[in-house]
Amino acid sequence: MPSFVDYCTLRRILPFPLSGSGEGLVLAHGDLAGADEYVATIISCVERGIFKPAPIDVLTLLEELVHRIDRLGGDASAGDQAVARSQHAYAALLDLVYRQFLEHGSRDQRRNQAEAEGLAEGFAMGTEDE
Numbered sequence: 768m769p770s771f772v773d774y775c776t777l778r779r780i781l782p783f784p785l786s787g788s789g790e791g792l793v794l795a796h797g798d799l800a801g802a803d804e805y806v807a808t809i810i811s812c813v814e815r816g817i818f819k820p821a822p823i824d825v826l827t828l829l830e831e832l833v834h835r836i837d838r839l840g841g842d843a844s845a846g847d848q849a850v851a852r853s854q855h856a857y858a859a860l861l862d863l864v865y866r867q868f869l870e871h872g873s874r875d876q877r878r879n880q881a882e883a884e885g886l887a888e889g890f891a892m893g894t895e896d897e
Contacts, residue, residue: 774863783799783803787846787851792836792850792851799832802825821865825861826862826865826869829858837851837855
């Protein structure tokens with residue numbers, strides 16, 4: 768299975784999808800850019816060793832966006848159908864990146880919390896002797 772780094776690398780090398788000619792796909796393109804910004808921010812945080820999820824539910828945003836893109840693509844011209852498939856694929860990739868970030872970050876956060884609790888417990892035990 769590809770790793771978080773693999774997904775991030777793929778996101779960096781793939782071109783951002785086009786906007787299409789229909790108003791719905793243009794709006795979806797803007798929303799996709801917003802979601803991409805959240806993902807870019809968490810990647811930057813990970814590179815600095817920080818686990819800080821976005822202030823919104825990015826996975827729900829992407830899920831709703833994919834459904835909207837799929838509906839728009841079904842009624843679109845052939846050219847816009849290709850754009851919709853590209854937007855869908857890019858949104859799915861962002862979902863994978865963000866999902867991996869949450870899984871790894873929460874696992875690391877739980878481990879760090881357990882270590883901190885262990886240290887606090889050890890400290891408390893050491894002060895009881897005084």
